[in-house]
Amino acid sequence: MKGSRARHPKSKAEAKPVPVELSPAGMSADAPVAPVESEPRTALMPASSPRRPIEHDLLLALLPHSVLVLDEDGRIVYANAAAEAFTSTGQMMLKRMRLDEVVVFGCPLLALADQVRTSGASFNEYGVEIMTPKFAAPKLVDVYGGPIPDRPRYVFLMLQQRSMAQMIERQLTHRAAARSVSGMAAVLAHEIKNPLSGIRGAAQLLEPVVVDEDRALAQLICSETDRIRDLVDRMEVFGDERPLQTEPINIHDVLDHVRRLMQSGLGRNIRYVEDYDPSLPPVPANRDKLVQAFLNLFKNAVEAIGDQDNGRIVIQTGFRPGMRLWVPGTDERISLPLMIQIEDNGSGIPDHLRAQIFDPFVSTKPSGTGLGLALVAKIIGDHGGIIECESEPHKTVFRVLLPMQHVQRPLKTV
Numbered sequence: 001m002k003g004s005r006a007r008h009p010k011s012k013a014e015a016k017p018v019p020v021e022l023s024p025a026g027m028s029a030d031a032p033v034a035p036v037e038s039e040p041r042t043a044l045m046p047a048s049s050p051r052r053p054i055e056h057d058l059l060l061a062l063l064p065h066s067v068l069v070l071d072e073d074g075r076i077v078y079a080n081a082a083a084e085a086f087t088s089t090g091q092m093m094l095k096r097m098r099l100d101e102v103v104v105f106g107c108p109l110l111a112l113a114d115q116v117r118t119s120g121a122s123f124n125e126y127g128v129e130i131m132t133p134k135f136a137a138p139k140l141v142d143v144y145g146g147p148i149p150d151r152p153r154y155v156f157l158m159l160q161q162r163s164m165a166q167m168i169e170r171q172l173t174h175r176a177a178a179r180s181v182s183g184m185a186a187v188l189a190h191e192i193k194n195p196l197s198g199i200r201g202a203a204q205l206l207e208p209v210v211v212d213e214d215r216a217l218a219q220l221i222c223s224e225t226d227r228i229r230d231l232v233d234r235m236e237v238f239g240d241e242r243p244l245q246t247e248p249i250n251i252h253d254v255l256d257h258v259r260r261l262m263q264s265g266l267g268r269n270i271r272y273v274e275d276y277d278p279s280l281p282p283v284p285a286n287r288d289k290l291v292q293a294f295l296n297l298f299k300n301a302v303e304a305i306g307d308q309d310n311g312r313i314v315i316q317t318g319f320r321p322g323m324r325l326w327v328p329g330t331d332e333r334i335s336l337p338l339m340i341q342i343e344d345n346g347s348g349i350p351d352h353l354r355a356q357i358f359d360p361f362v363s364t365k366p367s368g369t370g371l372g373l374a375l376v377a378k379i380i381g382d383h384g385g386i387i388e389c390e391s392e393p394h395k396t397v398f399r400v401l402l403p404m405q406h407v408q409r410p411l412k413t414v
Helices: 056-062 081-087 108-119 164-191 193-206 212-239 251-263 287-305 372-382
Strands: 066-070 076-079 123-130 139-148 151-161 247-249 271-275 283-285 312-319 324-326 333-335 338-344 386-392 395-402
Touching: 066 081, 076 081, 081 151, 108 123, 108 139, 108 151, 193 212, 247 251, 247 287, 251 271, 251 283, 251 287, 251 312, 251 338, 283 287, 287 312, 287 338, 287 372, 287 395, 372 386
Parallel strands: 271 312
Antiparallel strands: 066 076, 066 151, 123 139, 139 151, 247 283, 312 338, 324 333, 338 395, 386 395
């Protein structure tokens, strides 16, 4: 029996080379050309599979930083996996939401997105605090934002979260500043106030018996000791750690009282615009402390307006649900829905001072002590609230958020 050799079809690698017609420059396509064998193909990149470009979505999805794309109305049209983890909200849910529905009212991210949308310019902002209703505490991030060239008024945002160590360091810095003021206040109270009383008493005794030229000096001593004593009294407030004595207060009564005080004195030439929400419930507060805080805010607004003819202060109240503040050391979060906003059309706060405006001894005025806004922040903090500031030329807004009066709920019957 003759052995038969099985015939196998040639594989593609063994196939006879296919002639490739080349048409060099100056030759017609019909001219005879010698057949050229194609070179062997590499296994890494088959010629039959052209190189495909990497899709943008894949690149953005692989980024470790949160990426959001907003349309012209502020609605989220894209969110990567990092943004989903950062906001604790699914991507499909994010794409059905606006940015102002993800972050809390007054979040700086909203203003930064609007800045890109209106100016069409990119920006980098460092150390921005982001808060959402799902966060137990604010998160500190660096933000990059910019326009999308082929999509008018679309905004690209990338958030890079800072480390926990940086956030703790920032909190400790503010606490250390407050403690230093408290310690200084205690030292001044014991070491300066008593000698000041003696100096003033001696000047008062000298005033009636000295000649006229020296009497003016005695009066100057009295006025300067009074000024120093007032400064020490203001600093003593920072060292007062006693719990507030609170009662239900109508916040509109407090604001009206402060407005009348300003209209009868320093702010008599200012136009006041009131935009009150009459449905606001009482706030648990110390009335005298709130008067002191808002008097400082009004005074600051009046001084920022100065002598301009069209000076205006807008006083607004409202109900803003969704803002919650984490109580350090506990799992409790306090709802801060009561909003009081003071807006003026003054010169604004310089950029280099805006981040430290509530720190002690930071002032926008050459002769200022830098304790007014620091005192305001302490009083609002003692009430369980927070204060924010937004400023640009001819518009400065101080926004206070306070908790509502606690209402005892009736027990359920079984």
